[in-house]
Amino acid sequence: MSLQLLITSGRGPAECRIALGKVVRLLRGEAEAVGLDLCEIAGPVHPQGHGPASVVLVLNGPEAARVAAAWSGTIQWIAQSPVRPHHRRKNWFVSVSALPPLPAAEAVRAQDVRFEAFRAGGPGGQHQNTTDSAVRAIHGPTGLRVIAREERSQHRNRDIALKRLAELVEIRAALERGALQDEAQRRHDGLERGNPVRVLRGA
Incomplete structure (x- = not known):
């Protein structure tokens, strides 16, 4: 959530x-x-x-x-x-x-994002704890960073991280423009x- x-x-x-x-x-x-x-x-x-x-x-x-x-x-x-x-x-x-939920944010460009994989902790079973399935995504232009670790698949966690980054970039822009x-x-x-x-x- x-x-x-x-x-x-x-x-x-x-x-x-x-x-x-x-x-x-x-x-x-x-x-x-x-x-x-x-x-x-x-x-x-x-x-x-x-x-x-x-x-x-x-x-x-x-x-x-x-x-x-x-x-x-x-x-x-x-x-x-x-x-x-x-x-x-x-x-x-x-x-x-x-x-309230923001309108759908514009997708961030993948080339602007640096990904780091690491071992997921917390709930999710043995598989999560023994593979580098979690992802940290860092947005170069803003320095914003997020973590996604819900899924066992690193690929799916990358997708989640990109969506979260897009939301954060939109929130930051809204704050900066006074919206x-x-x-x-x-x-x-x-x-x-x-x-x-x-x-x-x-x-």
């Missing part, structure tokens, strides 16, 4: 972008701990610094839906502002939500500040 999570601070101040970075790191750690393959695609760095206002995390694997559900909603960070030490506000908010900006702001505006699904505390 593949899911795309939009993590956004909307038009919030620098502290919200710092909170976003914390959420991304924690979510990545939780996803990797249960064996998910993931890719992080960050929007443009905010002109005032402290990272991007939005990030898309693409989760691939059997536990993707569970991890996404556990994080979807409002995330509250309670901390003294690290950029405005005397500021009275101590509550900062980030929105996490699943993106997700309105959606990110709408979702951030709609978050429930009094009902967070996760609360983070301290620096």
